[in-house]
Amino acid sequence: MAAAETAAAPASPDPRIGRTPLVEMKNIHIAFGGVHAVEDVSVDLYPGEVVGLLGHNGAGKSTLIKILSGAYQMDSGEIRIDGKPVKIESPRDARRYNIETIYQTLALADNLDAASNLFLGRELTTKLGFVDDARMEAETKKIVARLNPNFKKLKEPVKALSGGQRQSVAIARAVYFNAKILIMDEPTAALGVHESHMVAELIKELKAQGLGIFLISHDTREMMALCDRVAVMKNGRLIGMERVEDVTEDDILSMIILGKNPLREK
Amino acid sequence: MTDTAHEGARTRTSFIKQLEIDTRLLGMIGAFVLLCLAFDFITDGRFLTPRNIFNLTIQTVSVAIMATGMVFVIVMRHIDLSVGSLLAVCSAVMAMVQTLILPDWLGLGLNHPVTWVVAVTAGLIIGVAIGAMQGALIGYLTIPAFIVTLGGLLVWRNVAWYLTAGQTIGPLDSTFMKFGGINGTLGTNLSWAFAAVMSVAALFLIIAARRNKVRHGFPVKPLWAEAAMALIAVGAIVGFIAILNAYEVPRGRVRRMFEDGQIPDGFTLGYGLPISVLVLIAVAIVMTVIARRTRLGRYIFATGGNPDAADLSGINTRLLTVKVFALMGALCAISAVVAAARLANHTNDIGTLDELRVIAAAVIGGTALSGGIGTIYGAILGALIMQSLQSGMAMVGVDAPFQNIVVGLVLVLAVYIDIVYRKRTGGK
Ligand SMILES: Nc1ncnc2c1ncn2[C@@H]1O[C@H](COP(=O)(O)OP(=O)(O)O)[C@@H](O)[C@H]1O
Ligand SMILES: [Mg+2]
Numbered sequence: 001m002a003a004a005e006t007a008a009a010p011a012s013p014d015p016r017i018g019r020t021p022l023v024e025m026k027n028i029h030i031a032f033g034g035v036h037a038v039e040d041v042s043v044d045l046y047p048g049e050v051v052g053l054l055g056h057n058g059a060g061k062s063t064l065i066k067i068l069s070g071a072y073q074m075d076s077g078e079i080r081i082d083g084k085p086v087k088i089e090s091p092r093d094a095r096r097y098n099i100e101t102i103y104q105t106l107a108l109a110d111n112l113d114a115a116s117n118l119f120l121g122r123e124l125t126t127k128l129g130f131v132d133d134a135r136m137e138a139e140t141k142k143i144v145a146r147l148n149p150n151f152k153k154l155k156e157p158v159k160a161l162s163g164g165q166r167q168s169v170a171i172a173r174a175v176y177f178n179a180k181i182l183i184m185d186e187p188t189a190a191l192g193v194h195e196s197h198m199v200a201e202l203i204k205e206l207k208a209q210g211l212g213i214f215l216i217s218h219d220t221r222e223m224m225a226l227c228d229r230v231a232v233m234k235n236g237r238l239i240g241m242e243r244v245e246d247v248t249e250d251d252i253l254s255m256i257i258l259g260k261n262p263l264r265e266k
Numbered sequence: 267m268t269d270t271a272h273e274g275a276r277t278r279t280s281f282i283k284q285l286e287i288d289t290r291l292l293g294m295i296g297a298f299v300l301l302c303l304a305f306d307f308i309t310d311g312r313f314l315t316p317r318n319i320f321n322l323t324i325q326t327v328s329v330a331i332m333a334t335g336m337v338f339v340i341v342m343r344h345i346d347l348s349v350g351s352l353l354a355v356c357s358a359v360m361a362m363v364q365t366l367i368l369p370d371w372l373g374l375g376l377n378h379p380v381t382w383v384v385a386v387t388a389g390l391i392i393g394v395a396i397g398a399m400q401g402a403l404i405g406y407l408t409i410p411a412f413i414v415t416l417g418g419l420l421v422w423r424n425v426a427w428y429l430t431a432g433q434t435i436g437p438l439d440s441t442f443m444k445f446g447g448i449n450g451t452l453g454t455n456l457s458w459a460f461a462a463v464m465s466v467a468a469l470f471l472i473i474a475a476r477r478n479k480v481r482h483g484f485p486v487k488p489l490w491a492e493a494a495m496a497l498i499a500v501g502a503i504v505g506f507i508a509i510l511n512a513y514e515v516p517r518g519r520v521r522r523m524f525e526d527g528q529i530p531d532g533f534t535l536g537y538g539l540p541i542s543v544l545v546l547i548a549v550a551i552v553m554t555v556i557a558r559r560t561r562l563g564r565y566i567f568a569t570g571g572n573p574d575a576a577d578l579s580g581i582n583t584r585l586l587t588v589k590v591f592a593l594m595g596a597l598c599a600i601s602a603v604v605a606a607a608r609l610a611n612h613t614n615d616i617g618t619l620d621e622l623r624v625i626a627a628a629v630i631g632g633t634a635l636s637g638g639i640g641t642i643y644g645a646i647l648g649a650l651i652m653q654s655l656q657s658g659m660a661m662v663g664v665d666a667p668f669q670n671i672v673v674g675l676v677l678v679l680a681v682y683i684d685i686v687y688r689k690r691t692g693g694k
Binding site for chain 2: 069091107109116120121123125130134138
């Protein structure tokens with residue numbers, strides 16, 4: 001992976017100037033029974049930008065991004081893609097807007113091989129309409145080789161793969177289908193140090209290609225390094241959304257723990 | 267793979283590996299062969315006669331057809347306890363269409379040439395409709411399949427009873443009865459032709475698969491392994507047909523076919539391939555193609571492996587559930603054709619306990635109740651093993667209660683062996 005091509009994130013100029021946001025989520029609400037999982041949250045994302053979502057377990061981060069990926073339906077609020085209001089009612093809708101998601105619990109079918117997983121729901125077919133396994137396997141081989149050179153077990157059910165290899169399959173899916181908006185929910189949670197590093201490099205590369213990325217992670221330091229902006233949530237509410245240059249690690253921690261934004265309260 | 271890791275140790279396992287045969291399949295075939303040889307030994311050679319093999323095959327068809335559908339149901343992490351009752355309803359409706367509705371109400375008379383087509387179509391419509399309805403209750407209303415189909419077991423069995431007032435209905439249409447087995451066979455010549463077609467198709471598939479691999483730059487088996495596989499496939503096809511052709515029509519019946527009642531010297535007449543077995547082969551091919559080569563099949567297995575992943579990939583898993591149960595219903599209808607035709611009547615208890623035989627066949631055939639894993643050929647082999655066990659014990663003279671006890675124990679043992687096997691091979 002060509003890490004040298006991308007500058008360190010915080011030093012880059014604000015990519016937002018004079019552009020329409022790729023994604024705007026405005027005043028999003030969703031409740032499960034009596035639990036307000038997400039309450040009046042507004043976030044946006046620009047092309048070539050990485051926005052980090054931080055917060056304790058149960059803060060509502062996964063729920064918020066699942067609304068964008070079509071897994072959950074919001075109770076109220078608005079989503080705009082490229083400035084236009086859109087309805088995302090299913091994962092299929094999200095895919096139509098080039099939104100790809102890498103879920104916290106890896107959304108792979110363990111009994112199928114890498115190619116079947118990569119193309120799940122979007123199989124390549126022959127002229128007669130049958131699934132074209134050979135072509136899908138060849139494509140998978142190409143794309144996975146780029147992401148993870150150690151990846152060899154193409155024919156095995158993904159159950160037999162390591163956490164990093166499984167994550168490669170999930171990421172390959174996003175890359176192969178030309179995601180414009182990428183959602184990564186704790187992509188490194190199940191990975192070792194080396195594999196986490198590979199994912200970080202990949203995020204930089206995709207960012208350089210102009211993708212917008214929502215990244216969820218608990219590693220504040222990693223987030224400071226990778227993200228352009230961070231949004232902190234607590235109990236379903238957005239505490240603050242700041243440029244990484246403007247905050248310290250301590251500021252972020254106090255937002256996470258106390259639920260107050262020190263920058264706005266001075 | 268090129269298998270560099272095995273270069274040092276050329277063991278027996280690497281030989282099998284190069285053939286790329288599923289070791290699980292090999293184990294099942296091994297068990298089946300042992301079983302047959304044991305029965306043949308105990309019965310002094312009466313078990314492996316053309317006649318008994320012919321009977322075994324036609325007795326297996328009905329359960330085997332439904333077992334292929336049960337594979338999909340179980341792969342999707344569901345169960346269908348209603349198949350025996352569904353078979354009974356389809357059989358009842360088809361029997362009424364051909365003995366009452368068409369001949370009397372519509373005035374077509376008995377044995378009209380369109381009767382069997384109309385009857386089978388009616389059965390299929392009923393089967394698909396009931397299956398789809400049960401699937402909708404399971405998929406959309408999220409009532410557990412176990413409950414919906416347990417209810418279905420009671421409901422449909424008694425709907426059939428009500429429709430026919432518990433009466434045996436028959437005799438059935440003469441064309442329809444050709445689907446029953448011994449009354450409808452291809453004869454030797456057509457059977458040989460069928461064997462030739464199947465052999466050519468098998469060779470074609472093996473060659474096409476190899477070409478496809480080469481085209482995409484994937485490693486291929488050594489040529490000798492490919493040739494060995496081809497030889498095994500063609501040998502199995504030709505051998506099977508040869509056995510069925512060797513079962514001769516009794517002299518008495520042949521004599522009646524000649525006007526003067528004299529059989530010319532050296533004239534013999536073999537039964538050949540029963541039409542019911544042809545139906546099973548067609549079902550097996552279609553179901554295997556669905557499982558491996560269509561999106562429907564891919565989605566069934568994906569959903570069984572991880573329902574959430576399937577949902578998040580944009581697969582409509584609810585509609586998929588409806589489709590799978592509708593397909594199961596269609597297969598129950600096809601089984602009903604074979605079962606009723608074999609009995610020459612619709613009987614009130616037709617298909618009783620078939621749900622258990624069908625589930626057992628699928629499970630013995632390697633379908634995992636935890637979902638995501640199962641093969642069509644496995645289920646058919648499972649049905650064949652069960653039927654052989656039952657027929658063999660009957661032939662040996664084992665008392666009926668012991669027959670059922672043994673079948674029950676074998677089911678549990680088979681699943682245990684499967685669990686051990688999967689643990690050993692890293693849960694494939
Ligand atoms: N499908 C659901 N049904 C009920 N409650 C849910 C569901 N999904 C999330 N929640 C609740 O919403 C809240 C936010 O959860 P989540 O978004 O997973 O938090 P995070 O990802 O920030 O750890 C939690 O209280 C969780 O229990
Ligand atoms: Mg989460």
